[in-house]
Amino acid sequence: MKTDFIPLDYDYFDFRGKNYARIIGRNSKNQKICLIDSCPIYLWAILKENIAERKIQRIVEKIQKIQIPLKNRITRVEKIEIHEKSFLGKKVTALKIFATNYKDLHDIASQLKIPEIEKRRGYDLGFVTHYIIEKKLTPLNWYEIEGEVLSNSLEFGGIDSALNTDLTIFVKNISNTPDKKFTPCVLAYDLETDEIKIGEGEILMFSLVSNNGIKKVFTWKKSPGKKIQNVEYVKDEAELIETFVSQIKKINPDFLVGYFSDGFDLPYLKARAEKHKIKLDIGIEGSEPRFHRSGLGGITGKISGITHIDLLKFIRTAYSQYMQSETLSLNEVAKEFLQDEKKKFQIQHSTTLKKEDWKNYYEYNLHDSVLTLGLFEKMWPDLVGFSKVMQEPIFEISRNGMSKNVESYLIHNLERFNEIPEKRPTHNEIADRRQREKYEGAFVFEPTPGLYNKIGMFDFTSYWPSIIVSFNLSKSTLLEKEEKESTKVKLKNKEVIFSKKPGFFPQMLKEIIEKRKLFKKELKEKPDVMKKSRSNAYKLLANASYGYMGFFGARYYCPEASAAATSISRDFIKKTISEIDKEGYKTIYSDTDSIAFSMNNKSEKQTLEFLKKINSKLPGIMELELEDFYSRGLWVTTRAGKIGAKKKYALIDKKNKLKIRGFETVRRDWCRLARDVQNKVLKEILENGNEKKSLEYLKEIVKKLKSRQISREELIIKTQLKKSLSEYKSISPHVVAAQKMKEQEIPISEGNLVEYYIAEIPPGTKSKLVREKVKLPNEPGKYNIEYYLERQILPAVENIFQVFNINTSEIIKGKRQMTLGEF
């Protein structure tokens, strides 16, 4: 039979010693389909140079005989082909050695220790990646599938009758078809429990919200009174878990989506199901979720046939750097992307809940799933986009970090360059790489503090990638010695040389840049938060390719290329700065790829002409563009003294929109009051061009603070606990706060934000340390006026007023009457 098909999720199984791919997807009639397919399994043995043909034949014969006895079968080499390939840009002769089972490739590779074999490659990609490369059945694209429908067939051990699908097809042929619209069936879920530690407490309720009309809470905790809409009751926790299983089976979604569900919801469900001896058999063939460790102490939960997505992970890698939110809590993220928030409800242990609270609890639970679904729908275009670009299933790309994504992109595009894939570094190699000395990074210009009028700002588009592409920097283009037209780059204590002949890495990077350009254009035409994030996600991917080469875990690790890129970046930015100054502008500041300069009475038109002139001289795809024109900008000194602070400035554009970088205002570890005061001061100064109004405002705030009119909420300091308490060498205030939380049995762990305030201590107590004055928000106490004046407000505004030669310290500390009269 024939059907169209869009692949969503990939897995594989063994049958009689052979591997089969199992691909779950849909057709345009919205049937859920499982494909069963096989593909050639092989690895590469790269031969040393200049080996005689007869010798090669003898090697082939020798390898052909390899047999390895395994537990219940014997694996052997099926056939061998000789190919002319490319490895790291060099022409090589390589043996393509075919085997029965992907898992055997490692064993076969270890049997290939023959002197004529230089390298063994291509056995560490993972079956799914290998399959996608071989069969070119890439995720989220449409295909025409021809094959045999398995219907109560005995093939593959009767697999089809066990599968919860509409069709199971044994593939005969795959062909491409044009793209069609596709809307997956998406189900968001959320659990409410009495404990947050997995295995402790009980599941009180769960909510399910789908994109096809399901919107329900299931609970065994009855609230007395009349029936509540959307809420269904069951007998007890066991029946609740059974209901979860039956609902998932019935709805049979393509995507089951949670928020932090890898770390909480799914493992919690599993633990409670085990407790009740209930099978959590929601997988397509009746399997239970499988959990894998995924570095950073993280866990991933995989459900076969249903793509389980933990949105938090995708947000972290794809958007977080760009977002305004200071934490990635569902509440803040929903506010930013959906302009919606969690329902207000104070979570407490179910035994202390009052009758009337339950209704709110249900609504709270339901709304979490509503938000999760909403976020998924917003992110869907990017999940698809990433999946198509990286050619890996959504399950992986939603969890992988940027380096893995860069690598996936490379691996899946090697064939176009006839390249054999490089292997992953070994543990020893990783250890060595981590020992490496840091290479010198980008250039940062030391600004002269002051308030400037009329500012222009240029920046290089995709600076790192454009350098890598334009100068052809990569592992495969790194040369031992000079050749015709090669590029020589001077580093600190050595010289590195790169070939002129385009390498596969720079060429692929060029394609990402083009994609990003397109998104940026769309964003400019009609801006919204999501488009902004999308454009940024591709920028991150492009930028990560630079970081990727310097990353110790990379297959195509090449610190020489990274170091060359930064060296070239420093040359170009410095050269551009001097050209800008020579033209009659005055550079105020520059960081890595951007330059802010005083317009010095030149017009915007003139400036754009000048920009064109610079661009005409830039090599390759390098490009300088106008970031914006600003009406005013402020740079301050460092806290310590006279020099201008880097990475700290505030700009205002012609529409009075602020752009603040580095100041305490944008740092989440400063109290709200200090941040707001600084923000207001900056705003007034940039809007008015002088400090008069903001000085009055400051005095008012100081007065309020001194007379204890400031609410505690505004004085809370939030700091992230980055490691476990015992690992801290230095006991800082936030560590003390975390210790207090432990004592009070408030849950706190690595990664959480710790909140505290600085309180007065009993008079007479001698103490210089801030940590001795730490109190948790729930602890009664008076805020420490001196601390907040001298260590929060003063440092936040001192350098700003310094620009106008005003000594804020005097105003704040009380010598003020002598200088300013009133107050």
Added chain:
DNA sequence: GGTGCATCCTTACC
């Protein structure tokens, strides 16, 4: 017991 520099630590910028 105070001073001042080194170190730890978090967060930001690009």
Added chain:
DNA sequence: ACAGGTAAGGATGCACC
């Protein structure tokens, strides 16, 4: 361990007087 380096700045740690 899960992209890189550069930088500010608070608080503690500790040698030293």
